[in-house]
Amino acid sequence: MIILQDKRAIHENLEKVTHNIDQAARKSGRTLGDINLVVVTKTIDVDKINHVYEKGFHSFGENRVQELNSKYSQFNEEINWHLIGHLQRNKVKDIIDKVQLIHSVDSIRLMKEINKQASKINRKMPILVQTNVAEEESKFGIKIDEIEDFIEKATQYENILVKGLMTIAPYEEDAEKIRPVFTKLKEVYDTIKKKEDANIEMEYLSMGMTNDYVVAIEEGSNMVRIGTGIFGKRDL
Numbered sequence: 001m002i003i004l005q006d007k008r009a010i011h012e013n014l015e016k017v018t019h020n021i022d023q024a025a026r027k028s029g030r031t032l033g034d035i036n037l038v039v040v041t042k043t044i045d046v047d048k049i050n051h052v053y054e055k056g057f058h059s060f061g062e063n064r065v066q067e068l069n070s071k072y073s074q075f076n077e078e079i080n081w082h083l084i085g086h087l088q089r090n091k092v093k094d095i096i097d098k099v100q101l102i103h104s105v106d107s108i109r110l111m112k113e114i115n116k117q118a119s120k121i122n123r124k125m126p127i128l129v130q131t132n133v134a135e136e137e138s139k140f141g142i143k144i145d146e147i148e149d150f151i152e153k154a155t156q157y158e159n160i161l162v163k164g165l166m167t168i169a170p171y172e173e174d175a176e177k178i179r180p181v182f183t184k185l186k187e188v189y190d191t192i193k194k195k196e197d198a199n200i201e202m203e204y205l206s207m208g209m210t211n212d213y214v215v216a217i218e219e220g221s222n223m224v225r226i227g228t229g230i231f232g233k234r235d236l
């Protein structure tokens, strides 16, 4: 069940978000169609997710393996599931055949395990390298001056396909303050994009959440992960 009021709110939020994405994309010489919107569905119930699906949005992001699996089994529709949260090695096997993209690869040990599980099902698993641009203690991710080395190492894993970079920027009330974080990561992304390898196919720069997606897109993001901006504040 979803009440009319919730339907209306989601509808209005989607209109607002897509409008903002389009505006920001145009500022950087692109349009709405160039930006991938991953609707972040963590803690959100299936009826609300279904409503978003019916509006034509089919890429959903979850940050927990258990919740992703539970929702995965409740949908028959073709959904592109994204794992966006920290991934423990012992849980890789639970999602390897379910997700389109893992955004949160932050260690060689994790990459090795993904490679192992992907090889078992004959898949070349698309991943993003999570980067901790601001070098915050509290966040996972590879430091910016270690990314190139890290990706170099990825090339030895046959069942890994590096599709790009992801970051969670520090929270700032005023997103303007973190613009340099996005600018910096775009630079690194462009540098790596020039390299060619069978295991590297840079296509996604995943940066931007409810609070900062406009700035992130203006600085070159082509994949944003938005939850609150669509569903409203999450119940904890």
Ligand SMILES: *Cc1c(COP(=O)(O)O)cnc(C)c1O
Binding pocket: 040, 042, 063, 084, 085, 168, 209, 210, 211, 225, 226, 227, 228, 229
């Ligand atoms: C929750 C989450 C988001 C979405 O955050 P909002 O502020 O609700 O848009 C994006 N990325 C990751 C990794 C998350 O865990």
